[in-house]
Amino acid sequence: QKQYSTSNCHPMSVVIPSGEEGGARSNKEVEDPSKATNSSLLVGSGGPVEKELSFASPLSSGCGDEEKKKESPDCTDTRVGVRSSIMVLQGGHDDHSGIPRALVGRHFADIDTLHDELELLGLSDSKFILNGDGLVTMPGDEHNGGTRFIRRTLDNYIKGWIGEWGFVDCDNSQEINKLTPRGRQARREPDVNFWLPEKCEFSGKMMKVRKRPGTKVDVDPDVFFQFSWGNTEPREFLAMNDLLTLGGFGAGNMGPPRVGVLVKVRRENDSDVGIDVYKVFSGCTVADAIAGNNGCTHHYYDHQNHPNNDIKVVVTAGEFGYSGFLSRFYSNFEMSLRELWDYASLG
Numbered sequence: 001q002k003q004y005s006t007s008n009c010h011p012m013s014v015v016i017p018s019g020e021e022g023g024a025r026s027n028k029e030v031e032d033p034s035k036a037t038n039s040s041l042l043v044g045s046g047g048p049v050e051k052e053l054s055f056a057s058p059l060s061s062g063c064g065d066e067e068k069k070k071e072s073p074d075c076t077d078t079r080v081g082v083r084s085s086i087m088v089l090q091g092g093h094d095d096h097s098g099i100p101r102a103l104v105g106r107h108f109a110d111i112d113t114l115h116d117e118l119e120l121l122g123l124s125d126s127k128f129i130l131n132g133d134g135l136v137t138m139p140g141d142e143h144n145g146g147t148r149f150i151r152r153t154l155d156n157y158i159k160g161w162i163g164e165w166g167f168v169d170c171d172n173s174q175e176i177n178k179l180t181p182r183g184r185q186a187r188r189e190p191d192v193n194f195w196l197p198e199k200c201e202f203s204g205k206m207m208k209v210r211k212r213p214g215t216k217v218d219v220d221p222d223v224f225f226q227f228s229w230g231n232t233e234p235r236e237f238l239a240m241n242d243l244l245t246l247g248g249f250g251a252g253n254m255g256p257p258r259v260g261v262l263v264k265v266r267r268e269n270d271s272d273v274g275i276d277v278y279k280v281f282s283g284c285t286v287a288d289a290i291a292g293n294n295g296c297t298h299h300y301y302d303h304q305n306h307p308n309n310d311i312k313v314v315v316t317a318g319e320f321g322y323s324g325f326l327s328r329f330y331s332n333f334e335m336s337l338r339e340l341w342d343y344a345s346l347g
């Protein structure tokens with residue numbers, strides 16, 4: 001098993017609040033981090049931004065918001081700055097509809113081996129996952145509901161920005177610095193991604209993510225969210241570690257992700273009981289979050305025993321990449337795990 005070094009981990013400052021039980025207060029109400037409730041997950045400011053770019057206006061919400069809609073593989077909003085490609089299928093629970101017959105019933109050792117096969121079938125842009133037995137499946141209703149909630153929460157957050165903004169996308173294939181078993185460039189596909197303005201450009205009135213020079217590959221996002229309902233922890237942990245320790249690959253990539261958030265539904269006896277949240281910084285691994293090393297964090301929302309003790313994932317403007325004077329114009333991103341639970345119909 002690959003061992004990941006944490007010596008090159010560069011975390012941003014992190015405050016883990018402690019104190020009274022109960023629901024979380026907003027960051028505006030908690031000026032002193034030491035007085036925050038233990039139901040909040042606060043992440044501090046990041047490094048400086050080299051240049052300040054201004055764009056026209058806050059972007060609008062994402063495309064494909066209709067419930068149970070089957071979206072096209074390249075669902076591009078006609079409004080500025082958003083494209084999404086979450087494939088929402090009827091069914092759920094390891095749905096096999098839409099999977100090529102050549103893949104149904106086959107076991108794959110890992111996602112890289114699956115990607116090799118997809119390349120041979122001409123399906124390199126398709127989004128399939130492996131279940132715990134290594135079988136190819138399509139994401140079900142639980143995964144799609146959780147991912148959609150994260151995307152909408154992020155879209156709504158960015159719409160509140162003034163003057164500068166970035167780009168939200170659910171269709172990103174990120175190359176990493178390792179090869180597949182057949183010698184192709186390995187890649188990972190985060191569920192929801194955010195890019196700073198300097199990693200974006202305009203094409204007419206449309207804002208889009210910059211490509212690495214001479215390629216059709218997007219530069220790496222600055223922040224990404226991964227939602228997992230059915231995948232095993234080892235598979236999700238490996239994907240997170242690859243994105244954060246092997247990202248930033250290739251000439252002109254403009255830097256690896258600054259932070260990644262894994263939202264993992266905990267299941268016992270085929271029932272959903274809670275949500276684990278791992279916040280991991282560039283150069284770090286999920287093991288750092290579990291151990292509380294290098295500023296990385298792991299929190300658990302216990303819906304089974306304490307459904308009203310909400311956990312709020314909070315990402316500051318500094319973590320998104322804005323700091324100093326700019327960070328005063330942007331509020332913090334907040335996401336309620338209790339609301340996510342209800343939205344995705346978990347349980």
